[in-house]
Every structure is written in C-alpha cells, then in structure tokens.
Amino acid sequence: MLGNINSVLKIRIDELFYLSQNRTYNDTDRLIGFELELPLFIHYLIEVKKMGFGSKYFGWLASFGIVLALSWFLLPEGWNTVVQVFAPHFGNYIRPTVALLNILIVNPLSNLLAVGIWAAAGFVGGVIAGTKKGAFVVALVTWISSQMLLMFYVYMLFTSGVNLGTIPTMPPGASIIDILSIPLVKDLIGVVLNTVGAAGSGGPDIVAIILPVVVYVFVPVIIAVIAGIIGATIRPKE
C-alpha cells in the first residue's frame, strides 16, 4: 500500500483518505489525488504517535508537559514583574508558583493565554487518549496534578523563602503598575471593589468575593475537558 520508504515515504492523498477511514484500499476504487513525498522522519513520527495513541498515560504526560512548559515560557509581562520583584527575596519558587497560578485561576474573558494553554493541553491529551472518557480523565488528572504541584510550590515558598519582614525593592524598569495590569489582579480588584460597593447594607459579602474565584478555579478543567473531547472526537481511538 505504501511505497518505498527506504529514503522517502510516498503516499497518495486518496490512500490517506482510505487509511483515515480505516478502510482497505481496493485496486478497483478509482484513484483521484496526487502523490506526496514526505521525509522519512515524518513516517517514523507517525509510527511513534501510533504507538502511544490510545493511552491515557501518554495523554497525561503530554498534556501535563504542555501545561508546565507553556505556563513557564509564556508567562505574561505582569507576572514576570512579580517574579523580578519578589524572587530576590522569596526565592526561586516564585516563578513556578505564579506560572501555575496564572493558568489555574482563569477568567476566560481576560486571560485568553491561559485559555489557549488549557485548550492546547486538553486537545493534545484528548487526541492521544482517543476516547471521550479518556480525554475527560486526562484533562482531570492534568488539572489535579497542576493543583497539587501548585500546592507544593506554595508550601515551599512559605517554608523556605518568604521573609515577611522584607520590603521588596522595585528594580529599575519595573513598576507596580505592571503588576496591576495582570488580568487576575485586575479581576480580583474589580471583584473586591464591586463587592465592597454592593455591601452598603451590611458587611462585605464574602460569598460574592469567593464565588468568582471559585469559578475561575474550575474554568481550566472545564476548558481542558471540552478541548479533550473535541480532540478525541477528531482523532478517535483506532
């Protein structure tokens, strides 16, 4: 069915169609298409992918890896300022902490980057898991893993780094304004101000403060699950 793969993988586009439909190519079928030449390593990538395809374990590995890597390397400028200011005093756990915090408490309207990260992680996890149930499990376990890791980071931050007597020093080029521009910080300020404003008839409404935060906490797993199910639907287990 496939041509010579010693040096170059040749495959006709109509054959790909048959393959994707899990059907056997029949010589009597009319062939319409063109021939693609793919480098050999693509072929091997396909083979490796197929090996792991259908595995929740590898789905979780890939999904969790995506979450950790993208949250680290795509840390928004405002959070980066937080790290720049606080890390000299609080230690090296501040960056991984804020990196995970940024994508684990998500207002989907203002933090599109986090939405994208969870969508990507969920989708890849779903594709690899191959079933809707598997995609759900992968997304859930990835989210729980991230939560557990964040808890560990926070624990380490407070036990090894934080000195409450230290006033962080703003390095040249940085400003607290950058921190105020962080979507999560803006959201929380808005929540607090609106809640205080709405609390004219009594004390502050704690529920009104906590509720949005609780919603923000569950947004990532919802996004990941939806993206995962989409991924599993697009590329079902063969």
Added chain:
Amino acid sequence: MNRKATYAILLTIFFIVPPLVAATSSGSVIVSKQEDIGTIINQFIAEGAEVLAVNIDPTGEPLVIYGQLGLPSDALDLTNDMYDGCLALAVVSTRGEFMEYVMNMVGGLFGNLSNPNNVMDSISSKQFESGMNMDDIFQMLGTDFGLLLSAYLNVDAATSSARMGQVLAKINSEFQLSFSELTSIRIDDTMFPPDADVQLPFDSLDLYVYQIGNTFEDSLNLIMSGLDSSGLLGAIDIDTFANARGSAGGLLAIPDMSLIAGMFGNSTPLTFPISGDFSIAQDMPTGPLSIAAIGYNGDQVVSLGDTSLSLKSLIGATGSLTPLSQNTFIIAHLAGDVNITSVSPNDPQYTMFDPNYGSVFWNASNLGSQNDYLINFESDDYPPEIAITRAFSIDSITVGGSVEVTITVTNNADVAVSNVLISDTGLAPLYPTADVSGDTTMSVSTLAPHENVTMTYTVTFANEGGYLFPGAILSYEYNSRTFTKSTPDDGFTVNPDAGAVAGQVIGDAMEQFPEITLGIFALIALTGIYSVLGIIKGRGGSDIVTV
C-alpha cells in the same frame, strides 16, 4: 529642603516668577497682592504661556523643566461636553530617577507623613502614625511607568464611563497615546454601611486609572507633539530629555477650575509662606486649566574652568530660540556659591538677574528670537569634573552565577582632588540572599589630574530576579569644599534556569516528603510501564501499517 523652600520653588516656577518678570518688563501684568494671582493665571490660561526652568546644583548637574500653561487646552478640547463633571485629568510618563530627584527637592512637602510640621498632616491617616516615608511608596511605584488618571464628580456611572471613553479617544487622536485600563473605582454612599455614618462631600466620585501603552520615548514625543510648537518647543530636542539619566513628561488638565474651588468652598484659607492669606475658593481661577511639561535631570554640565552655561545646549537645540509672541519665560537658578558675572541677552527691561541668589529671569517673548541664553560666571564656581561610572562584567546571568562590578572614578580635570571616597554598599542591605565579596568602599587621599582609580567586587546570586544596585556614591574635596555625586541606579537581571528549578523541586520534594514523593514517582513509573506493555500487546495502540 524645608516646607518654605518647597513652596518657594513651586510658587516661583509656576506663579510668581513669570508674572513678576512680565510686570517688571511690560507692565501688562501687575503683581501687587496675592489676590491677583487668580487674575494672572486666568490671563496665562487664556493667552497661553510657556516656561523653561533650569536649575544647576552645586556639582554642576542640571534639572531642566519645560512646560506650557493653557496652551494644551485646545488640543484636549477642554470645553467639550465630555469633560462635564471631570475634576482633573493627568497623564504622566517617567523613567529613571527623575521623580525621586524631584521628590527629594520637595521632600519637605511630602517627606515623612508623621512629621508634625508636614503640610500633609491634615489628611494623614492613622496608618501613618507610626511614621511612613513617601519614598517607600515611590519605591513600590517604581521608576518607570506611564499612567493616565482621571476623576469625574457627581456623574452617574454610565455617563462618566462613556465620557471617559470619549476623552481617551480624543487624547488618542490628538496625541496618538494608547491606553489600557488598570482599574476604575466609584466612591459614593453605597460603599459604606449605613451605621458607619460616613458623610461624603460629594454624591459620587469615579476614579479611572489607565496604563499608557506607548514606550517612554514615544510618550514624551507624543505628548509634546500635540502642543503649540511655535515657541521654544519648536527648538527643543525631546531626545535630550528622554535619554537623560532621569526624565518625565505629562499633562494635567482641569476642565473647570470652579469644580475644584467648589470642593474647597468652605475650607479654611491656606497660609502661604509669603505674607498674607490665599483663599482657594476666592482666588482660584475659573474655566479650564491645562499644563503640559517635560523635564530631566542629567550629569554634570559645568565644571572647573567653565565660565558660561548655554541654556540652548541643555535643551538640545541647534537653531535659534524663538519664543511665543507673548508669555514665554526662561528661568535659571545656579545653586550654591556661584558668582554670576553677566547674562546674555541682557536687556535691562526684559532681563532680571540676582547675582546673590544665582537667579536669572528672561521675558523671552519681549526679547524675540535669540541664538542662545547664556549665563556667565567665575571659572572656579564649579568643581573639577570627576566622573564615576559602574560597569558589570556581564549583562545578565542565571541563578547561581556571579557578576563582577567595577567602579571607576576618573579625574578629568587638570587639578588634583583630595579625600576621594567611593561607596557602593547599597545592594547588600536590600538583598540578604546576594553574596557580596570584595571591597565596596574605598578611599584615596589624592587623585591626580587625568588619573583614575577602580574598585571591584563580586556578587553571587542564589535567587533569580531583578536586582536594584543603588547608585554608587562618590565624594571628594576641592578647594576646601566637599562635593558628592553618584552613578544612576542600575538594574541587573538574574535569569531563571528551568532545569535547575526542576531539580530543586525534585530534591526538595524528596527531602520534605520522601514517602509521598517516592510513591508518586513509583506510581508514575508503574503506570508508564503498564501503558507501554499494553501498547506492545496491542491494547492501546492502533494498527501499524505494514509496508
């Protein structure tokens, strides 16, 4: 600097000097009573005015401020309905040590809020009773930021929000400044529980805070680009301001001064250090008020042997300096024991200078276009040019790395200076986790002409982050006088190391929670093995196409 000096500077720059010069020269404005200040400001607002103010400190370092009063009103369209209810609008963009420099100058006004003599006492809150330095607040604010702040008084929330949007669009179209909202706050009675019995002096106050999206250089250029450039502004090189060691620029607009006056309607008249009382409610001008200004502080520009100061060079101008047709004023002050011998131009009708106080005033509009404004003084009025620089062996490092810091003091003069003291001890107290090794102080009894000395120390960083190296301080003596100068504050970045953090996480986890960590790793490993075996058996994998 004490409170009186602070008032003197502010009043001198903005209110007293220009009309004084005008009064002594043209007779069109008379300043005989404080009650006339409102009239004078109203005239400036209506006609427009520009001021170039220069201060040279005893070490020859300049502070330069250029501002326009009244002129930005047209660009901002301050009479438009979108400003109805707007108390004030401020745009400020700053970089480097300028704000700190200015705040140090006016430190008596805002210095320590617990100071019993402080002018802020009447609005100090309980939080400040234990003593609070405004430096701490500015330290947190940082040195580099761009902000727009605005307040609407007694306007319903939707209307004020809509008007704020229109104002932003106007500023964007006139100045090409872009903004992103940081926060907005509405203060009214509903903010407070009824039993708190809070009586606000207004029905509502909407506060808006936006971050400027443009770069600092662009912000300065754009702010100035929207102003009247037919006067001195046309000759000013904005880059001279933007590239200084500290600089800032901004706009302040008060669409209706009577709104401010109304808020102070029943207040006790403020007593100014100059004689007499000044009631804001009575003397505040009415109508729109707008001020736009840029400023910078720089390195030493005059030194031993120099006999004149060119104001043109301070603003980076290359051509002639053409004033507005009216109300352009140039003010210079040479601090310390400077003996001004002459100034140019020196038309007795339009120039005032006081050798005793080192002050010079020019009514530039009446003097017309000039090639330059020069102040001449004795050749030994300023200290020898001694330069101090700080260099880092590398721009940035990763966690655990070290950087070598070298302080170089160079005597660029033809004379020797004595008792040279170098101190760069600011880092260690700020960052206990940074390990400083080597000498951070040094003294040299005599530094010969054109000689230099260096001091080197090493800093090792255990944590990532942005580190502030406070300015290294140099003091030296010449001619029985002691002079002090410093390097700018420097920032140094220690980059993260993802691999090192991963290793640290695993190591700390094993140390803190060995059983749990081993269990998790075992679970991951066993699950992995199980999955791989499943794939090999064909449970989880797909058909592999046979070639």
